[in-house]
Amino acid sequence: MxxxxxxxxxxxxxxxxxxxxxxxxxxxxxxxxxxxxxxxxxxxxxxxxxxxxxxxxxxxxxENFGQFVEGVRAIMNEQTTSLEEKIEGLVNLYIGKLLANPDLPLFILNEMRSNPKTLKSKGLTKDMLRNSHFMKQLTEELILRRKLSVNPIHFVMNTLAMTVFPFAAAPLLKEVSGMSEEVFVALMEERRKLIPVWIKKIMQP
Amino acid sequence: MxxxxxxxxxxxxxxxxxxxxxxxxxxxxxxxxxxxxxxxxxxxxxxxxxxxxxxxxxxxxxENFGQFVEGVRAIMNEQTTSLEEKIEGLVNLYIGKLLANPDLPLFILNEMRSNPKTLKSKGLTKDMLRNSHFMKQLTEELILRRKLSVNPIHFVMNTLAMTVFPFAAAPLLKEVSGMSEEVFVALMEERRKLIPVWIKKIMQP
DNA sequence: AAATTATTTAATCAAGTGATTAATATTTCC
DNA sequence: GGAAATATTAATCACTTGATTAAATAATTT
Structure with missing residues (x-):
């Protein structure tokens, strides 16, 4: 046909x-x-x-998990970009993805809660985080250079939290703050630049 | 009986x-x-x-929304505490709540997505955020004292994101990082102190 | 002790749901 | 042009689900 x-x-x-x-x-x-x-x-x-x-x-x-992780491995393992550039890339990747598909975060979080092994069987590999160049750079930066005794995972959580959570919680945030969809989208666009700056700041000793 | x-x-x-x-x-x-x-x-x-x-x-x-907002109004409108103390109170309140009931965040986020007006009809009032003493202090601090041109709502999002998101995403975070429940709980306990410090840092000009 | 109220149960029901099927229509192939 | 393959449909089915009910039991009240 x-x-x-x-x-x-x-x-x-x-x-x-x-x-x-x-x-x-x-x-x-x-x-x-x-x-x-x-x-x-x-x-x-x-x-x-x-x-x-x-x-x-x-x-x-x-398809949803494929879309969720698409592009992550490349950013996390690019050998020529700095830690900062990787964070910028990741934040921009996700803000773009989630502006286009705001229902995706809750779907992923729900499915991971129902079936925690789903992501592993749907394309997640160790080099997306644990064995990534990103993680190597992050650990070096925090432990070796800045002598922070804080677990690097906190910064991974914070990066994902500040990027993904507003989309998952958009109805809640709009309700408690009274902002419109237009204002919300504008704030998300601002966060493309702001989140990497904030992550840089909280990594300071 | x-x-x-x-x-x-x-x-x-x-x-x-x-x-x-x-x-x-x-x-x-x-x-x-x-x-x-x-x-x-x-x-x-x-x-x-x-x-x-x-x-x-x-x-x-x-009951779930009642539990979700319980204690928030008091913290947000305490007239004698500083902005920093309010943030510490809110973070500690939520980390305690969510360690005890890790399924609650996703339930709230899902219900808010299905029925955005639910929170309004279940106890949310304007003085929990918009008309709160907290919001007054935050706006004063950012706009008047530090002359930041960043919307204060970003910091509300970040505070909630860093506090709530790890619980909503716990299965995902455990899967991508390989950490155990014990390590996860330990990290959440660390965040009681860390999150207010991070929020303080990102509010610096 | 008897009457009344509350609680509990097994059986049943109507409506909805995911899946199946025979028949028909359309498209493709020889 | 006819056969074969693919696509589509209305009707139907078996099972599940939320709700109901008559009857029995337990607890309370008079």
Missing amino acids: EKKAKDLSTEERIKAAARTLFTRKGYAATRTRDIAKEAGINLALLNYYYRSKEKLFDLVIL | EKKAKDLSTEERIKAAARTLFTRKGYAATRTRDIAKEAGINLALLNYYYRSKEKLFDLVIL
């Missing part, structure tokens, strides 16, 4: 609909009839193409 | 079971039969005491 220009195939439309709804609402709260309606197809086609709701969900996990 | 010493009533046991499962798994993924089994009761009692699954869930939301 020749696909129409600019249009997805039925198979792709089902997967896109599934991804949207599973990411936003989770597995249990998403009905197969919801997916069919979102995709604009008959329900039987979901089973025709994907065999079951669960197999479709497995695909969505694969 | 006289309740046995040290034992909850049937009604309380049902609510405790519901809270455990709803907080961990969410509304849709929790079956009423699951709750009945967890509470050790016949399923009909759930409807006898609470009328429906949804009403029971509403109670759990009320």
